[in-house]
Amino acid sequence: MFHTGLRSGTAVQAADESAPDSELYFQRCRWCHTTTFQRLLCPTCGSTDLAPELSGGEGVISVRRGVAAADNDLWPVHMTEGFVVRCRVDGPPHAVRPGVRVKVSGAAASGRRPVVRLCEEVPLDGWY
Numbered sequence: 120m121f122h123t124g125l126r127s128g129t130a131v132q133a134a135d136e137s138a139p140d141s142e143l144y145f146q147r148c149r150w151c152h153t154t155t156f157q158r159l160l161c162p163t164c165g166s167t168d169l170a171p172e173l174s175g176g177e178g179v180i181s182v183r184r185g186v187a188a189a190d191n192d193l194w195p196v197h198m199t200e201g202f203v204v205r206c207r208v209d210g211p212p213h214a215v216r217p218g219v220r221v222k223v224s225g226a227a228a229s230g231r232r233p234v235v236r237l238c239e240e241v242p243l244d245g246w247y
């Protein structure tokens with residue numbers, strides 16, 4: 120009647136892995152439709168009327184300059200929706216450079232940076 124040993128513990132872990140933890144929300148100004156990330160004001164028109172939207176989570180690493188050693192894995196990522204967010208890039212350092220496509224693998228919890236991984240490393244059959 121009762122199973123011992125392998126139980127639901129493994130199932131819970133698997134569910135964790137596929138949980139929608141990688142949802143990244145950004146903001147779109149209701150007035151000028153500028154997209155931005157974690158701002159109080161629209162950078163274009165100064166409006167505070169920013170509506171949250173769910174990002175597709177894909178972007179391209181942008182150029183950076185003047186990075187402290189502690190922030191070595193932090194890169195500005197230009198997302199498909201047009202906003203730029205500094206992310207921790209999860210990948211081999213030699214492969215992480217401007218122009219590389221990335222996808223969000225961990226969303227920004229409070230006080231944390233979003234985490235992205237290299238699209239090239241992910242064996243996807245196609246786009247959705």
Ligand SMILES: [Zn+2]
Nearest residue numbers: 148151161164
């Ligand atoms: Zn605006």
